[in-house]
Amino acid sequence: MGQWVKVRREGGEEPEATPFITIRRGGVAFNAAFVRSAHLEDKTSVSVLIDSESMRVGFKFLDDPCDADCYALTRDGGGRGTGVGRWAQAGVLLREPWVAAVARIGDIRLRKFKPKWSSTDSMWVITLCPAFELRVNADSEIPSDAGGIYRYLRGDEVVYIGRGRIRSRFNSPERREWDFEVIEYSLVPDEQQQAHWESHWLDSFVAKHGKLPIYNRIGGKVRRDAHED
Numbered sequence: 001m002g003q004w005v006k007v008r009r010e011g012g013e014e015p016e017a018t019p020f021i022t023i024r025r026g027g028v029a030f031n032a033a034f035v036r037s038a039h040l041e042d043k044t045s046v047s048v049l050i051d052s053e054s055m056r057v058g059f060k061f062l063d064d065p066c067d068a069d070c071y072a073l074t075r076d077g078g079g080r081g082t083g084v085g086r087w088a089q090a091g092v093l094l095r096e097p098w099v100a101a102v103a104r105i106g107d108i109r110l111r112k113f114k115p116k117w118s119s120t121d122s123m124w125v126i127t128l129c130p131a132f133e134l135r136v137n138a139d140s141e142i143p144s145d146a147g148g149i150y151r152y153l154r155g156d157e158v159v160y161i162g163r164g165r166i167r168s169r170f171n172s173p174e175r176r177e178w179d180f181e182v183i184e185y186s187l188v189p190d191e192q193q194q195a196h197w198e199s200h201w202l203d204s205f206v207a208k209h210g211k212l213p214i215y216n217r218i219g220g221k222v223r224r225d226a227h228e229d
Helices: 032-037 091-095 097-103 166-170 191-209
Strands: 021-023 028-030 045-051 056-062 071-076 085-088 116-118 123-127 134-137 147-154 157-165 182-187
Touching (some): 091 097, 147 166, 147 191, 157 166
Antiparallel strands (some): 021 028, 028 085, 045 056, 045 071, 147 157, 147 182
16 A cells, blocks of 8 residues: 655635735735734725834734725635635735745745734734845855855755855855855844744745755755854
């Protein structure tokens, strides 16, 4: 007898009991669980605020449009926009590279974020994941002080995911024979956050492909930049 392998979902929506806000290519979706828990059924518009340094997006839901910069809330889901969820066509938000990078992620589960109420700011807030929004050719000059998470690509294939000082790690002697053309990275100054997000993306890669990127696989262990320059 063969071994059972679960068929993973790709795209589409599923019923959820957990409140989520989802970043899409055309805007932002608020699932039914969030609409109910935050009592948004009668809200007609939303103001969107951003904190680029902390990669946060804030939402203030309104009974009536209060200014020209708020976005209309419309029904989302159910195939014909008849669901309980809500949608805001805030495509201008995607002009922010760090938001656009999240919107391009293929797996919808990685584009969902749990909102938290900020009593200080009187709004709902989500913190996005760094999603490699900066892209350079492998022979391009990377700022010497650039630290964060990064990945190497050969064509469309991710061959390595790492963290630390991006330029110094690229110049490591052992990497001279590695085969890749593009470096994508996100600036993440805090080292603990670097480790967190490196693990996040390695785990996501393994969940999708069943194995680590080729240059992360050494002796069955994850090759991480534990000692940075």
